[in-house]
Amino acid sequence: MSRALPLSDLVRMQAARRPEPVHVELAQVTRRFTHPATGEPFQALGPIDLALVKGEFFSIVGPSGCGKSTLLDLLSGLGKPSSGRVLFEGKPVNGVPEGVGVVFQENAAFPWLCVRDNIAFGLRRAGVEAAEVQRRVDYALGFMGLRDFAKAYPAQLSGGMRQRVCIARTLVTQPRLILLDEPFGALDQQTRLLMGDELLKLWRETGATVLLITHALDEAAMLSGRVGVMSTRPGLFIDFVDTGWPADRDSRVVSTPRFGEITARLWEKLRVETLKIMGGAH
Amino acid sequence: MRLLPNVILLLVLLALWESLHLAVGPSAMASPWATAARLASLLAQADTWRHIGATASAFAWSLLLACVGGVALGMLLGLNAMAGNVAEPILMNLYALPKVTLYPLVLLCFGLGLGSKVAFGVMHGLIPILLFTMNALRHLPPVYMRSARSLRLAPWQTAWHILLPAIAGEVLAGIRLGFALTLLGVLIGEMFASQKGLGYLAMTAMGAGDIATLLAIALLLTCFAVTGNALLLRVGRHLEHP
């Protein structure tokens, strides 16, 4: 499957995926804030309509400040929409639903806990049986390449390692929807590519629906089945790109011509939006 | 080792003390050796231990109340941004107030004895612990609270498993400050309105012009305060590098 697929196959794959059940749905969702300095209300996001199919890997790219994190907050139930509906597995989102895991951009590893305890944190609080916690944490340690660091503290780890700990902490709760907000933003390019592979492996293994927010076009193009491009504030989806990658893809797709085409299309849309922010004279 | 600087510091202090003693004479300043001898003879008397016991129990109660009250109120104010903003200047002013001026009021409320001493100790120690706790919470990385919510923690789980460990280091720094101030508050309380305790003992010695006893009590209290501080520092370091 790792060879490049002919386009007709890709189209058939897409078509075959369509009837999959909708996992997450946003309908006419908006979010307004009051400006901290002027006190004026402004619209940060929407109105947005979006449906994520169960098990898809969807990425969002958009200029900074366009409302990507706000959108993730609404999906995760960490924030409430000003209008519109957010549904997860058919039910309105009100607070973080069971089955949703979030990985934040910031380092969220707890510095007072060792790696093992960090990963086990959510499970222990949820009252999962000790043997089961041990089993899942051991698996996550191996999966994320952290086995030798189980007893280390976050301060002793590199940024990439710490982010793995955060991903593992979410992974062990076995979420059916994983939301990631620029999780690799602070990492160098090589580490980002490798972390991308880890993420793909995780996605394949768990069958979870993944929503990845990123500012890196190559990351979106290489990892996703579908990429949504957002406009400047108020954030709206201005384009959706189906990448058509096979499920067993990895970072080596960057050397295919298709990767270049996808990245070029994303950039074409995003360039216009970014220029608007920068004063957009040209 | 960190032992050597401490030994040198101790020797320098002793030398300064001795030279001060030589300069002003024994009626104003007892020598270190005379003080140590006086302390030894004081500690041999059962009566002294009754006073130490009185101070110790007043101090223990004060510190306990100051810690529990300071951490609990600090958490409430730290988590509620508005309440914190309102409370901070008030607390700062309260803290800057010379608390001795409030002592008559405390006496009226609690009467002579343990109650007043404890109240006075708490008045000195609680506010710094409260302020340290409150500020630690205000500067908490927001992602901790977001993580707590995304892991669907109950409020008490968030407080116990995230907030407390996250602020433990700073709370402990507040407690170190509160430790010294609580002790001070208790001693001042004993000096003004008590028939028991080291503060009372020091006050009577002062009245009698018994410099050696006064200094012996000061020496005892200093040793206690330094030991307490060192222990808390140690716990703090353990928290930082578990």
Ligand SMILES: Nc1ncnc2c1ncn2[C@@H]1O[C@H](COP(=O)(O)OP(=O)(O)O)[C@@H](O)[C@H]1O
């Ligand atoms: N709590 C808030 N109060 C006021 N404005 C906010 C708040 N959160 C976000 N914003 C504003 O909303 C816009 C979108 O923010 P955000 O979703 O963080 O953007 P992105 O993640 O795409 O960079 C920004 O202009 C930001 O300043």
Ligand SMILES: [Mg+2]
């Ligand atoms: Mg963001």
